[in-house]
Amino acid sequence: METIASDTLSLWREEGSRLIPQNFEAFRSLVDRARDFVQKGQYHTAAVYAEIAALYATEKHCGLFVSPELEQILLTIGQKAISTDFTLDRNASFNQAPKNILHVSTAVMGVGGHSRMLWRWIGQDTERSHSLVLTRQGSNEIPQFLIDAVNNSHGKVSVLDRSIGNLVSWAKRLRKIATSADLVVLHIWSYDVIPTIAFANREQSPPIIFVDYGDHCFWQGVSIGDVVANLRESGMRLSQERRGIASDRTVILPIILNPTQRVLSRTEAKRKLGFAEDSVVLLSIARSLKYRTIDGVSFADAHVPLLEKYDRAILIVIGPVESEEWSAAIQRSQGRIKVFGQREDTAVFYQAADIYVDSFPFVSITSLLEAGSYGTPLVSRYPYSSASALLSADAPGLTDQLLLARNLPEYMAVLSRLVEDEELRRSLGEATKQTIIERHMGSNWQRCLEDVYFRATTVPRLTITSTPTADRMFVGEPDVFLQKVFSTRDIEIEEIVQSRLRLMPLQQRFSSWVELVKQQGFGRLNVLLPEWFYWHYYHRLQKWRALLKKRLCQYLPAQTFKPFK
Known part of the structure; x- marks a missing residue:
């Protein structure tokens, strides 16, 4: 039985x-709609449809990793809708070693x-001041460890x-904040149109440095990134070949890791988790969607x-929601x-891990690196x-x-050999640990970062052409998979449009x-609330109401809460 059968790969190619x-x-229709709103001078609505197009291309691969036409629409919005009366801080040290970094x-x-990459970056680069702007945090809590890193x-x-x-x-507010920065680093999600x-x-x-976290998917921001920091070789090759980046x-900027702090031996860690000392622990950690x-x-x-x-072998998987399939x-x-x-x-x-096994079919590179930094051998599946x-x-x-x-x-x-051979596990694990330390930690990683800073501040500033290259679809590997x-x-x-209704002007x-109601029937009225109001007033009110109901349920009969339904 293969990891993915050859006939399955053939079916995937055909599909x-x-x-x-x-x-x-479908993507082209959304880009055309955004362009129409630009031509009408409705820049707010145009920006929303540009985001809808970017999100669609992220979720449903369209045979392209970048859209020059969409980039041009966003640039036009920025040039037309935002005044040009911003003055950069005269103290900004362009062409010099940057001191004030805006993430x-x-x-x-x-x-x-x-x-965690962002947090560790700030914690490692201690000679500079780091500020952080979040464009679409919504109701999510900002992790305290990140707030502390910025404040420190x-x-x-x-x-x-x-x-x-x-x-x-x-976007206008972001531009104003950036006037006092020496360098901007973008850690944005693929659909985020605000920075462009x-x-x-x-x-x-x-x-501007664009950090390419999503090298496997479509993203926009190519037109503003003076330097693209790729986290791996395959991502860098794709940046050059498919995104048209010089x-x-x-x-390459390796993923940064904190120095490993092993406070427990494998035996002690196993004992703490309730496993036998002679067990062989296989570990995998990733978000649920990667399994x-x-x-x-x-x-x-x-x-x-x-x-x-092997009756001594144990598999621990952290991240997925256990389902009937398992x-x-x-x-x-x-x-x-x-x-x-x-x-x-x-x-x-x-x-506690003796062997680390990667998630499948969606790899988890950060988890592999973290596991390897503890001296654990790493195994991954690659059927392509x-x-x-x-x-x-990679x-x-x-x-x-x-x-x-x-x-x-x-x-x-491969796994059988590792389970049987403790010395092989030890030697492979130690070799893996050393290579990771050499590229991903401390002063070694800092030297890579300094090279990225230097490249961003010395490379000729990116120029923007008024006649973008037409979008070109590609049907082949890896796109078909x-x-x-x-x-x-x-x-x-329609689902993406509905998810972005709160961003649109009231009339639109x-x-x-109304169009969605005609197509799908009567929908939720709360989508008519502006996004800023929804997240910070209505959404919080709903959470407070649910919490109040939960607390009161402990003391009052259930029928008391009929009005809450």
Whole structure:
């Protein structure tokens, strides 16, 4: 049984080849709609439809990783809708070593590699002041560890969507904040249009570094990034070949890790978790969406033969929501598949692991690096050809040490060898740990960062042409596989439009809502509320009401709460 059967890959190719042109045409219709609103001078609405187009291209691959036409629409909005009376701080040290860094992120969470990369970056780069602007944080709490990191660097945290406004007015505020920065670093999500609008007038903007977290998907921001910091080689190659970014504007910046603090031996960590000292612990940590069932074989199913062969082996998986698809495998393994939900206290699990197994089919590079930093051998599955290297777990410090298996028999053989050979586990783990330390930690990583800063402040400033290249669709590898591997839902344009209604001006919001009602029937009225009002008043009120109901339920009869329904 293969990791992904060859006939399945063939079916994926056929399906991708069929869907990509359809998705491309739908994307084009959204771009045309955004352009129409620009031509009418309705820049606020145009920005919303530009975001809808970007989100659609992210969720449903359209055979392109960048849209020059969409970029031009956003630049036009920024140039037309935002006044050019901003003056850069005369103290800004352009062409010199930057001192004041402005990080811009769409949103930050308590878990996930994106927020931790930002946190560790600020904590490592101690000679500079770091401020943070969040464009679309919504009701999510800002992690305290990130607030502390910014404050310790004498910077400031600003949240754009917690003030009255819209995409254009928030972009204007971002541009104003950036006037006092020496350098801007974008950690944004693929659909976030605010920075492109904000920095459309490049002569009024500091140098900009775009951090390519989503190298496997469409994103926009190519037109404003003086330098693109890629986290791995396959991402950098794609930046050059498919996003049209010049080689002197692309650079590798490894994912930063904190120095490993092993406070427990493997034996002690196993004991703390309640496992036998002679057990062999396999560990995997990733978000739930990265564990997908393929050809009826779940991530848990793939490991059952190993667990049946070695009764000392235990598989711990942190992140997925346990489902019926996993229950049979758990039962067959006599409960030696342990599933935990998403959690932050993962250090003891890393320290207990003898072998780390990557998520599948969506790799988790940050988790691999963190596991490897504890001296644990790493195993990942890669059933594709070299043309789809973007689907692999390549990264500085990983490529030469990671054990790859192309099918399940090979995967079983690799894991069996590691389970049986403790000395092999130790030697591979130590070699992996050393390469990761050399590229991803402390002063070693700082040298890479200094090179990125230097490149951003010395490369000729990015110029913007008024006649963009036409969008070009590509149907081939890796494109034909992307939607199957990375997409978790089949989303349609109407659903995306509805999710963005609160961003639209009132008249457009209402008319779009009426159109959706005609198509789908009467919908939720709260989508007519402006986004800033919804998240910070209505949404909070709903949370408070639910909490009040929960508290009162402890003391009063259930029928008391009929008015709450």
